[in-house]
Amino acid sequence: MKRVLITGAAGFLGSHLSDRFIKEGYYVIGMDNFITGDQKNIEHLLNNSSYEFIEHDITKYISIEGDLDYILHFASPASPIDYLKIPIQTLKVGSLGTHNCLGLAKAKNARILIASTSEVYGDPLVHPQTEEYYGNVNTIGPRGVYDEAKRFQESITMAYHRFHGLETRIVRIFNTYGPRMRLNDGRVIPAFMGQALRGEDLTVFGDGSQTRSFCYVDDQVEGIFRLLHSDYSKPVNIGNPHEISIKDFAEEIIKLTGTKQKIVYKELPVNDPMQRQPDITLAKKLLNWEPKVDRAEGMKKTFEYFKNLTQEELYKSEHKDFSDYIN
Ligand code: NAD
Numbered sequence: 001m002k003r004v005l006i007t008g009a010a011g012f013l014g015s016h017l018s019d020r021f022i023k024e025g026y027y028v029i030g031m032d033n034f035i036t037g038d039q040k041n042i043e044h045l046l047n048n049s050s051y052e053f054i055e056h057d058i059t060k061y062i063s064i065e066g067d068l069d070y071i072l073h074f075a076s077p078a079s080p081i082d083y084l085k086i087p088i089q090t091l092k093v094g095s096l097g098t099h100n101c102l103g104l105a106k107a108k109n110a111r112i113l114i115a116s117t118s119e120v121y122g123d124p125l126v127h128p129q130t131e132e133y134y135g136n137v138n139t140i141g142p143r144g145v146y147d148e149a150k151r152f153q154e155s156i157t158m159a160y161h162r163f164h165g166l167e168t169r170i171v172r173i174f175n176t177y178g179p180r181m182r183l184n185d186g187r188v189i190p191a192f193m194g195q196a197l198r199g200e201d202l203t204v205f206g207d208g209s210q211t212r213s214f215c216y217v218d219d220q221v222e223g224i225f226r227l228l229h230s231d232y233s234k235p236v237n238i239g240n241p242h243e244i245s246i247k248d249f250a251e252e253i254i255k256l257t258g259t260k261q262k263i264v265y266k267e268l269p270v271n272d273p274m275q276r277q278p279d280i281t282l283a284k285k286l287l288n289w290e291p292k293v294d295r296a297e298g299m300k301k302t303f304e305y306f307k308n309l310t311q312e313e314l315y316k317s318e319h320k321d322f323s324d325y326i327n
């Protein structure tokens with residue numbers, strides 16, 4: 001059995017990746033410190049003989065017994081509100097945490113795939129974004145803690161590849177959604193769905209003309225799976241190019257959920273990217289991959305998930321209390 005370590009395994013993407021790798025016959029070691037993750041996302045795996053879980057903060061030395069064939073490094077806060085609340089942990093997990101993962105990969109002679117992001121392009125001046133674009137990031141803005149940690153993560157990964165000959169893969173993930181996102185993580189889909197389900201107005205930031213392109217989780221996982229098994233070590237965009245303005249998206253959610261509430265406008269966060277759409281030419285050519293789930297279908301599945309949360313979970317939507325994790 002091939003053995004794979006997944007960091008961030010109790011998070012949204014990490015838990016879906018764990019499911020997929022187990023289904024493909026791998027032995028999965030999940031690792032997480034729960035800072036933005038949820039025990040609920042891994043409960044279904046805890047009795048599986050192909051799975052073990054280690055609670056650990058990966059900014060500290062990582063120790064794994066036995067061989068490892070692959071590392072999928074997904075640990076990091078991913079929602080703008082999360083990383084604004086825990087900026088130093090965000091910088092540390094992207095830098096120190098990535099360094100530890102790379103060192104572990106080198107020691108075990110394992111191939112490592114790291115989760116990068118469309119945020120490396122910042123507020124992009126090139127549209128749609130191709131992998132060649134260097135980006136437009138404000139290093140000292142509030143989002144800089146995430147964007148620069150991810151840019152550093154890419155640099156140190158390429159350095160390990162070039163200097164140590166480590167087998168590395170870099171996925172630049174564009175806004176991905178689906179079941180198991182935290183309802184209170186502040187990202188736009190759980191935010192709008194939570195508001196619709198609680199009978200609150202939907203908060204659109206700015207005038208809502210900024211755009212995003214949303215990718216359903218199953219498509220994202222498929223792209224990551226193929227990239228890991230490819231022989232390409234430079235970054236690859238994985239996302240769904242179907243772009244929509246946030247205002248139109250709020251209207252779509254109002255229709256889908258049947259809520260009687262309306263849109264209210266709030267201030268646009270500093271450095272909120274005004275447009276985002278992946279150019280996926282490279283992924284199509286290299287991996288023979290493209291997204292299969294359109295937004296209507298993906299949003300329906302996601303709404304089903306949020307609708308089935310308990311009333312307690314629905315109203316526990318104040319932001320997660322991070323105080324236990326600050327060090
Ligand atoms: P998430 O917050 O649901 O998952 C992240 C997980 O990492 C959480 O379970 C958290 O507890 C864990 N974690 C954070 N710091 C840690 C540490 N120091 N030690 C151990 N575990 C730690 O977010 P997600 O959406 O699943 O994102 C996963 C990865 O994918 C992140 O690296 C994120 O930057 C990247 N990404 C996601 C998206 C997206 O749209 N979902 C887009 C771009 C990039």
Ligand code: UDP
Pocket residue numbers: 079080081175186187188189191192203204205206210212246268269272273
């Ligand atoms: N957004 C919004 N209302 C919300 C949450 C987010 O209008 O309640 C906007 C946000 O300003 C951004 C877009 O939705 O333009 C996507 O935000 P998200 O936090 O999901 O991720 P981002 O792509 O900015 O990292």
